[in-house]
Amino acid sequence: MKKEKAPTPRVLRLNQYIARSGICSRREADKLIAAGRVKVNGSVVKELGLKVKRDDLVEVDGRRILPESFVYILLNKPKNYITTTKDPRGRRTVMDLIRGACEQRVYPVGRLDRDTTGLLLLTNDGDLAEKLAHPSHRVSKVYEVTLDKPLAPEHLEAIKQGVRLEEGVAQVDDIALIKPHVVGLELHIGWNRVVRRIFEQLGYEVKHLDRTLYAGLSKKDLPRGKWRFLTKEEVIQLKYMMQE
Incomplete structure (x- = not known):
């Protein structure tokens, strides 16, 4: 069945118009406007609260943009x-x-x-x-972690308490053994390669890492x-x- 598109409002605040074009968030759009990088109908505008119509000519860095339905x-x-x-x-x-x-x-x-x-x-x-x-929004992520060897009980406890990495102590929200060498891990921090580094710090190699839940979304029935x-x-x- 074809996905029905939500209509775009006829009049939008300029930052919302830019955000709906898919190039950035409204916060970033405000910065573009303040920097003089946005034109409406050929004129540079710096008024953050300006409202525009769908058929106005809006340009960012000289390129015309158009609002889209969100996907x-x-x-x-x-x-x-x-x-x-x-x-x-x-x-x-x-x-x-x-x-x-x-x-x-x-x-x-x-x-x-x-x-x-x-x-x-x-x-x-x-x-x-x-x-x-x-x-600040503490988005929850759940991973299934397959290790190169069984996780020792003392290391399970260490992860519960928090493992120190270069950014600070990596706190997890929950951890559970699925099999001796397979671990379920829930956390909200988004540091680069944080799950792999937690286990590497304790002497394990992560053989496979799979994100099974993200912000409440599940991969059930999604091959x-x-x-x-x-x-x-x-x-x-x-x-x-x-x-x-």
């Missing part, structure tokens, strides 16, 4: 795909997996490294993406390498969670 795509990322829109070395990216999914330009929210599998959200909703990525649009209810729930 939210959930992908079950396989191994050996880069979480970026382009790769200068020609490696496969997550964009290859959703090619043709929508007309809008969507971007990954956060990152999964090349060897990590599991849930990844892609959207053109810059405001939501910014909130999901911000530490590896496949994607789906979020339901209306899921989008509402995500935005409710991100309310300031």
Whole structure:
């Protein structure tokens, strides 16, 4: 069944118009406006509260932009795909997996490294993406971690207490043994490669890392390498969670 698009309002605040074009969040749009990089109908504007109509000519850095309907795509990322829109070395990216999914330009929210599998959200909703990525919103992520050897009881306890890394103490929300060498781990911190580094600090090699839950979203019935649009209810729930 074809996905029904929500109509774009006829009149929008300028920062909202820019955000709806998919290039950035409203906060970042305000910075573009203040820097004089935005034109409306040929004139540079710096008035943050300016309202524009859908048929106005709005340009950012000389390029015309148009508001779009927001799109939210959930992908079950396989191994050996880069979480970026382009790769200068020609490696496969997550964009290859959703090619043709929508007309809008969507971007990954956060990152999964090349060897990590599991849930990844892609959207053109810059405001939501910014909130999901911000530490203050404490977005929960659950991983299944396969180690090169069984996890020792003392190391399980050490992870519960928090493992010190270069950024500080990495606190987890929950940890449980699934098998002697397979661990379920829930955390909200988003430091680079934080799950792998927690276990490396204790002398383990992570053989496989899979994100099974992200911000309440599950990969149930979503096979590896496949994607789906979020339901209306899921989008509402995500935005409710991100309310300031």
